[in-house]
Amino acid sequence: MKMHGIKTQVGSRNLLHFKTSQKEMKYNIEYEKSLSLWHVPYKTFYVPTRFGQTHVITCGPDDGEPLILLHAMGFSSTIWFPNIEQLARKYRVYAIDFIGDLNKSVPSVLPVNREECGEWLDEVLIGLDIDSCYIGGISYGGFLAINYAMYASHKVKKMFLLSPASSFAPLHKQFIYRVIAMNAIPLKWSVSKFxxxxxxxxxxxxxxxxFHAAFRYGSLSLKVPPDVYSEDELKKLAMPVLLLLGEEEVINDVNMAFYRATQICKNIRAKIVPETGHLLNLENPQYVNVKINEFLCNEFH
Structure with a gap:
């Protein structure tokens, strides 16, 4: 696979998220510690887009089918460490740092609506020379995955969603208040409490x-909050979809999300995972890995 415009390093600083080079450096140190949890050979590089330089981590066989991974807000692509070993056995994985969030991407301008989020990711895939792919997302990354599957449905073969933020059911106000409070007082105890x-x-x-370093040293400036997709929008998801929700989800009503997803989306396979909260790929990785592998490898019925 030939990739266009790839940069192994990027010289510019992330001025939109980190106000000083010292703060950015301290965050990057913690990022690298998390990335060391990836027990597979990987490469990192930057893909230029009109929104700035997008940081990508790739691993897996060169001739594997492309699999795009989108992370939860504030966690970055390193959140996939419990799943990456299995996924990289068969697929060429591209874990992409959303350019509107706190991570190692270097934005020049932030996407301000869903259309621009779709445009940004499409530019990344064009830079990677990817015409079609599997895509998976957790939390905010799930919201972005759905958005892209609507923006460029012809490019998405299958999609898996882990606790997608909003999307199928509104966010609880308590979640919004807690995020605001943590961002306002990004001390270790407040982050741990969250x-x-x-x-x-x-x-x-x-x-x-x-995660703590992101809020301690960076400034969260997410311009596109997750929202609920309309019935007409969700009916556009023609590709097979796997939806996993934590039984003890706290950011929205899990039963409402399950009911609405299964009633509207024709090609969805949904499951509520017992004894798990919002970050189910971290809480029960063995179960999640099995379900994702079954979904990606088998015919969808």
Whole structure:
């Protein structure tokens, strides 16, 4: 696969998210610690778009079918460490740092609506010379995956969604208040409190430290909040879709999300995962890995 305009390093600084080079450097140190949890050979590089330089982590066989991974808000692509070993056995994986979030991408201008989010990701895939792919997203990344599947449906063969933010059901106000409070007081105790509320299991320390560093050293400026997709929009999802939701989800009503998704989307396979919260790929990776593998490898019925 030939890739166009790829840069192994990027010289410019992320001025939109990190106000000083020292703060950006401190965040990057924590990012690299989390990335060291990827126990597979990988490469990192930047793909230029009109929105800036997009950071990509790739691994897996060169001739594998492309699989795009989109991360949760504030966590970056390193969140996929419990899943990456299995996914990289067969697929050429591209974990992409959303250019509107706190991570290693370097934006020059932030996407301000869903159309621009779709345009940004399409430019990344064009830079990677990807004409069709599988796509998966967790939380905000799930919201972005659905958005792209509507923006460029001809390019998405299958899509898996892990606790997509909003999308099928409105966000609880408590979630919004907690994010605002954590962002306003990004101390270790407030971040830990938020993570414990979000997840029903203890998460990897390096990943939690990176999440804390994002809010401590960076400035969250997400321009496109997750929202609920309309019935007409969801009916456009013609590709097979796997939806996994945590039984103890806290950011929205899990039963409403399950009901609405299964009633509207014809080609969806949905499951509520017992004893898991919002970050189910971190809380129950073994189950999630099995379900994703079954979905991607088998014919959809």
């Amino acid at each position: 993570i414990k509320w979000l997840s029903r299991h203890q998460l990897n320390k390096a990943l939690v430290d990176q």
